[in-house]
Amino acid sequence: xxxxxxxxxxxxxxxxxxxxxxxxxxxxxxxxxxxxxxxxxxxxxxxxxxxxxxxxxxxxxxxxxxxxxxxxxxxxxxxxxxxxxxxxxxxxxxxxxxxxxxxxxxxxxxxxxxxxxxxxxxxxxxxxxxxxxxxxxxxxxxxxxxxxxxxxxxxxxxxxxxxxxxxxxxxxxxxxxxxxxxxxxxxxxxxxxxxxxxxxxxxxxxxxxxxxxxxxxxxxxxxxxxxxxxxxxxxxxxxxxxxxxxxxxxxxxxxxxxxxxxxxxxxxxxxxxxxxxxxxxxxxxxxxxxxxxxxxxxxxxxxxxxxxxxxxxxxxxxxxxxxxxxxxxxxxxxxxxxxxxxxxxxxxxxxxxxxxxxxxxxxxxxxxxxxxxxxxxx
Amino acid sequence: xxxxxxxxxxxxxxxxxxxxxxxxxxxxxxxxxxxxxxxxxxxxxxxxxxxxxxxxxxxxxxxxxxxxxxxxxxxxxxxxxxxxxxxxxxxxxxxxxxxxxxxxxxxxxxxxxxxxxxxxxxxxxxxxxxxxxxxxxxxxxxxxxxxxxxxxxxxxxxxxxxxxxxxxxxxxxxxxxxxxxxxxxxxxxxxxxxxxxxxxxxxxxxxxxxxxxxxxxxxxxxxxxxxxxxxxxxxxxxxxxxxxxxxxxxxxxxxxxxxxxxxxxxxxxxxxxxxxxxxxxxxxxxxxxxxxxxxxxxxxxxxxxxxxxxxxxxxxxxxxxxxxxxxxxxxxxxxxxxxxxxxxxxxxxxxxxxxxxxxxxxxxxxxxxxxxxxxxxx
Numbered sequence: 155x156x157x158x159x160x161x162x163x164x165x166x167x168x169x170x171x172x173x174x175x176x177x178x179x180x181x182x183x184x185x186x187x188x189x190x191x192x193x194x195x196x197x198x199x200x201x202x203x204x205x206x207x208x209x210x211x212x213x214x215x216x217x218x219x220x221x222x223x224x225x226x227x228x229x230x231x232x233x234x235x236x237x238x239x240x241x242x243x244x245x246x247x248x249x250x251x252x253x254x255x256x257x258x259x260x261x262x263x264x265x266x267x268x269x270x271x272x273x274x275x276x277x278x279x280x281x282x283x284x285x286x287x288x289x290x291x292x293x294x295x296x297x298x299x300x301x302x303x304x305x306x307x308x309x310x311x312x313x314x315x316x317x318x319x320x321x322x323x324x325x326x327x328x329x330x331x332x333x334x335x336x337x338x339x340x341x342x343x344x345x346x347x348x349x350x351x352x353x354x355x356x357x358x359x360x361x362x363x364x365x366x367x368x369x370x371x372x373x374x375x376x377x378x379x380x381x382x383x384x385x386x387x388x389x390x391x392x393x394x395x396x397x398x399x400x401x402x403x404x405x406x407x408x409x410x411x412x413x414x415x416x417x418x419x420x421x422x423x424x425x426x427x428x429x430x431x432x433x434x435x436x437x438x439x440x441x442x443x444x445x446x447x448x449x450x451x452x453x454x455x456x457x458x459x460x461x462x463x464x465x466x467x468x469x470x471x472x473x474x475x476x477x478x479x480x481x482x483x484x485x486x487x488x489x490x491x492x493x494x495x496x497x498x499x500x501x502x503x504x505x506x507x508x509x510x511x512x513x514x515x516x517x518x519x520x521x522x523x524x525x526x527x528x529x530x531x532x
Numbered sequence: 533x534x535x536x537x538x539x540x541x542x543x544x545x546x547x548x549x550x551x552x553x554x555x556x557x558x559x560x561x562x563x564x565x566x567x568x569x570x571x572x573x574x575x576x577x578x579x580x581x582x583x584x585x586x587x588x589x590x591x592x593x594x595x596x597x598x599x600x601x602x603x604x605x606x607x608x609x610x611x612x613x614x615x616x617x618x619x620x621x622x623x624x625x626x627x628x629x630x631x632x633x634x635x636x637x638x639x640x641x642x643x644x645x646x647x648x649x650x651x652x653x654x655x656x657x658x659x660x661x662x663x664x665x666x667x668x669x670x671x672x673x674x675x676x677x678x679x680x681x682x683x684x685x686x687x688x689x690x691x692x693x694x695x696x697x698x699x700x701x702x703x704x705x706x707x708x709x710x711x712x713x714x715x716x717x718x719x720x721x722x723x724x725x726x727x728x729x730x731x732x733x734x735x736x737x738x739x740x741x742x743x744x745x746x747x748x749x750x751x752x753x754x755x756x757x758x759x760x761x762x763x764x765x766x767x768x769x770x771x772x773x774x775x776x777x778x779x780x781x782x783x784x785x786x787x788x789x790x791x792x793x794x795x796x797x798x799x800x801x802x803x804x805x806x807x808x809x810x811x812x813x814x815x816x817x818x819x820x821x822x823x824x825x826x827x828x829x830x831x832x833x834x835x836x837x838x839x840x841x842x843x844x845x846x847x848x849x850x851x852x853x854x855x856x857x858x859x860x861x862x863x864x865x866x867x868x869x870x871x872x873x874x875x876x877x878x879x880x881x882x883x884x885x886x887x888x889x890x891x892x893x894x895x896x897x898x899x900x901x902x903x904x905x906x907x908x909x910x
Contacts, residue, residue, distance in 0.1 A: 157856065173551035176573060177811075179859070179873030179885075195554060195573065355867075433555075437868050437890075452864035459837055459890070478535065481557070486830035489733075490815050495557030507557075512815075512837070 157181055159449060160213055162203050163222025164191030166496035166505070167425045167441075170433070172196050174442035180449065184222075185212045192496045193222070206233045213239045220402055220448040221424055224251045225298075242350060242401035242448035243423045250398050251423045254331045255296040261418055264397040266390060268418045269336050269409070273329035276318060280332055281311035287334045293317065294331040305367060307335065336417055338409035342376055343428035345405050346391040347443045347453055354395060355443060355453040357436065359387035362407070362428050368505070371524075372465040374431040375458060377516060386416055394421065403444040405429060427467070427505075432456075434492040434510040435463025460512040464519040466527040468507040470500030484509075484529035491526035506530075535559055537827060538591055540581050541600025542569030544874035544883070545803045545819075548811070550574050552820035558827065562600075563590045570874045571600070584611045591617045598780055598826040599802055602629045603676075620728065620779035620826035621801045628776050629801045632709045633674040639796055642775040644768060646796045647714050647787070651707035654696060659689035661710045671695065672709040683745060685713065714795055716787035720754050721806035723783050723818060724769035725825045725834075732773060733821060733831040735814065737765035740785070740806050746883070749902075750843040752809040753836060755894060764794055772799065781822040783807060805845070805883075810834075812870040812888040813841025838890040842897040844905040846885040848878030862887075862907035869904035884908075 157180055161168040164186030172195055175182040183198035184191075185208070191197065198215065201208035203226050210233060213219050218240040231245035243251075250257050258271045270287065274280045284291050293314045295304040308314055317330055341364060345357040358375035375384075387408060395404045405426030407419040429440035438446075438454025446453055484493065488511075495507040507530075511523040535558055539546040542564030550573055553560035561576035562569075563586070569575065576593065579586035581604050588611060591597050596618040609623035621629075628635050636649045648665065652658045662669050671692045673682040686692055695708055719742060723735040736753035753762075765786060773782045783804035785797040807818035816824075816832025824831055862871065866889075873885040885908075889901040 169554060172554050172573075176547060176550050177870075177872045179875055195550075437870075446863070451860060453867065454863070455868040457868070482829060485824070485832070489831065490833040490835070492555075492815075494555045497557055 157449075158183060158216040158218075159445060160185065160198075160216030160219045161193070161196075161222055162209060162212070162219060162226055163187065164193040164197055165222045166192045166498070168193035168196070168222040169496060170425065170430075170441045170494065171445055174439060174445055178442065178445060180445055181216075182445075183212070183216050185209065190497075192498060194497070204230065206230045209234065210237055210239075213237070218242060218448050218450075220444070221248075224248055224423060228252070240350075244399065244401065247398045247400045247423055251421050253296045254294050254420075255329060257421055258331060258333075260398060261394070264393060266394060266397075266418050267416060270334040272332050274332050275321070275329040277311040277315065280308075280314055280330070283332045284309070284311060290335045292333045292335055294333065296328065296331050303367075336409045336419075337412050338417075339412050340410050341419070342379075342387060342408040342410055342416070343372070343405055343426070344387040344391040344408060345403060345426065345429045345432075345440060346388070346395045347403050347440075347447045347456075348395040348400055349447050349453060350401050350450045353453055354392060355438075355456050356388045356391060357429065357432065357440070357456045358458060359384055359408075360428055360431065366503075368467070368469075368503075369427040370467055371520075372428050372431050373516070373520070374435055374463045374465070383410070383414075383416070390416060390418065394418070402448045403429065403440050427508075430494070430508050431463040431465040431510055433494065435459055435512050461514045462516045462519050463510055463512040464516075464523040466509050466523045467505050468509060468527050468530045470498075470502055470504040470506045480530040484526045487529060488522055488526035491522060493526070535827075536561060536594040536596075537823060538563065538576075538594030538597045539571070539574075539600055540587060540590070540597060540604055541565065542571040542575055543600045544570045544876070546571035546574070546600040547874060548803065548808075548819045548872065549823055552817060552823055556820065556823060558823055559594075560823075561590070561594050563587065568875075570876060572875070582608065584608045587612065588615055588617075591615070596620060596826050598822070599626075602626055602801060606630070618728075622777065622779065625776045625778045625801055629799050631674045632672055632798075633707060635799055636709060636711075638776060639772070642771060644772060644775075644796050645794060648712040650710050652710050653699070653707040655689040655693065658686075658692055658708070658710055662687070662689060665712045668713050670711045670713055672711065674706065674709050681745075714787045714797075715790050716795075717790050718788050719797070720757075720765060720786040720788055720794070721750070721783055721804070722765040722769040722786060723781060723804065723807045723810075724766070724773045725781050725818075725821045725831055726773040726778055727825050727831060728779050728828045731831055732770060733816075733834050734766045734769060735807065735810065735818070735834045736836060737762055737786075738806055738809065744881075746845070746847075746881075747805040748845055749898075750806050750809050751894070751898070752813055752841045752843070761788070761792075761794070768794060768796065772796070780826045781807065781818050805886075808872070808886050809841040809843040809888055811872065813837055813890050839892045840894045840897050841888055841890040842894075842901040844887050844901045845883050846887060846905050846908045848876070848880055848882040848884045858908040862904045865907060866900055866904035869900060871904070 169192040182196045184193045184196045186197040290309045347355045360374040361376040363371040405422040409417045425440045433439040492510040509526045513519040547570040560574045562571045562574045564575040668687045725733045738752040739754040741749040783800040787795045803818045811817040870888040887904045891897040
């Protein structure tokens with residue numbers, strides 16, 4: 155049994171692996187970007203994840219390497235594999251998550267339902283796509299975007315001029331991704347876990363609510379989701395995890411269209427904001443499951459513990475005062491709210507924690523969770 | 533909000549405070565007895581808890597001191613208080629937990645129901661108690677006993693001769709505690725949490741099954757416990773916590789007699805084996821609650837998450853082989869079992885972890901939990 159798991163990246167996802175690691179008896183070692191990161195309690199080293207020598211040295215003390223994010227360069231991943239290090243998810247799978255154009259092409263090969271898309275390298279090609287799709291579309295930079303960054307809705311090809319100009323200056327060249335603007339009724343997320351040995355575990359599909367491109371709320375399981383929808387979502391998750399050879403947790407962000415189809419929006423090959431509910435709402439949390447999966451240990455039960463679990467992100471607010479004072483107020487007013495903090499200084503719009511509330515009554519759980527999260531901003 | 537909690541003692545109770553501390557954003561610092569203790573991930577110092585200078589130096593870096601065990605000497609506790617350190621539970625309360633004769637006298641003052649008892653300093657006094665109680669009784673050393681150690685059922689006064697001899701050699705002198713042998717139908721445990729500001733939270737009373745003096749199984753809530761029994765147990769817990777000024781978690785071990793009375797057996801002023809079920813079975817685990825209570829933060833909801841939760845201790849078995857191999861087998865066969873490890877080398881009879889299983893069907897939960905725990909011994 156591999157008992158030493160190395161996590162590259164010291165953010166909140168690595169932090170939230172600490173609790174299940176302690177309980178499972180897994181030694182977690184984190185390569186943090188800096189001192190004082192979210193996962194600093196488990197930080198075994200501080201260094202640059204883009205530097206192969208740094209990551210190789212870190213890997214010497216562990217049995218398997220996994221990640222807090224998807225930004226480790228392919229050359230570093232290749233060096234790890236060449237050195238005989240177990241890397242989960244592996245470079246091939248991560249490569250798909252690292253480039254949205256590669257992702258769209260691979261999902262197309264796998265026959266997955268997705269929005270119309272194209273690679274466009276100039277204004278003319280973008281205008282052509284716009285003309286074919288009602289004059290509006292979503293333009294994305296293939297690399298480096300997150301939480302709404304690198305995503306832009308455009309109605310004229312000139313609106314992407316700055317990104318085309320940046321591409322022209324980039325020695326790697328390349329294209330932008332343009333996608334049809336999907337007429338969706340809501341967003342869903344499907345998580346699955348997959349071990350190197352192939353065993354998989356499927357979580358219930360959840361509903362996610364985004365605000366300004368950032369995940370704001372999650373309801374698990376997704377309300378008004380019929381058996382057919384649940385099955386199709388699960389099948390998409392399984393097909394992508396197997397098709398891309400994902401190991402560890404995979405999150406598939408989905409659009410549910412107004413004509414009741416599911417289309418794949420984004421992929422994440424790690425624990426994901428849409429799965430934070432599972433810490434207090436599922437028999438096995440996504441963080442425990444990720445550790446089990448990357449260590450090739452038997453996967454845990456994904457059954458919800460209660461009828462509904464609602465997750466609300468806590469965003470650092472615009473007001474003065476420490477987070478601590480608001481924290482005490484939220485605890486006093488909401489004794490059933492499970493508060494998870496990331497150890498980050500609050501800044502406007504920054505995710506600094508989240509709240510989970512579980513219960514039989516969805517309206518009440520939503521109210522309690524929103525109210526507890528709002529107490530941090532009062 | 534006090535965000536730095538110092539725990540004296542690096543055993544499994546301190547270890548199990550790590551997970552909720554990370555989620556709550558509390559900085560946990562442990563004074564461990566040695567390197568490689570259960571709670572070593574959070575070990576800020578290694579030293580002797582009986583040495584006042586060591587403990588005082590450790591306390592300088594934290595906002596409040598609490599404990600993994602009840603063995604810190606009163607002179608060390610007094611030095612902490614004199615230095616202005618917040619200590620929870622405080623010396624007066626801990627003094628009651630540290631000496632079973634003091635405990636019996638204080639519970640008597642509080643009017644708590646308990647077995648007949650006496651302080652006996654020689655064979656004659658013990659024989660007198662035996663004669664008055666049907667010829668059999670339980671003799672206990674007032675200090676230092678745990679998990680059945682320092683407890684002996686005797687039917688002749690001579691059976692305690694060695695303990696009397698040891699007392700005679702001890703400069704502090706003193707007496708043994710003798711208690712009537714209670715005719716109980718089962719053992720229960722009642723946990724309550726109390727903040728310095730007085731707020732309290734009451735857990736459901738649970739049934740505990742001891743084997744060879746060691747807690748083996750817990751069923752939460754206690755089956756076949758009527759409302760009256762639940763109320764009386766809760767009232768006993770509240771009265772003792774208030775009467776003794778306990779801060780943090782208090783566990784009251786109870787006998788339920790064949791004539792349906794509740795009698796206080798033992799007290800523990802810390803998270804307790806009888807409350808491990810709450811990690812996976814209650815909205816707020818006893819470890820999170822203890823941190824909230826000693827930091828004087830608002831207490832969490834104690835409601836059970838599911839109908840039944842069963843806790844089974846994993847005892848290091850007599851067989852060869854590493855715990856790791858058995859671990860994988862238990863995980864594979866019981867995906868819904870929550871396994872908690874203490875990071876201890878297995879030795880026969882040593883508590884090295886526990887398993888929690890929650891569900892609607894008690895028989896099934898007991899079967900799953902016993903089966904998962906047994907897999908470690910196969």
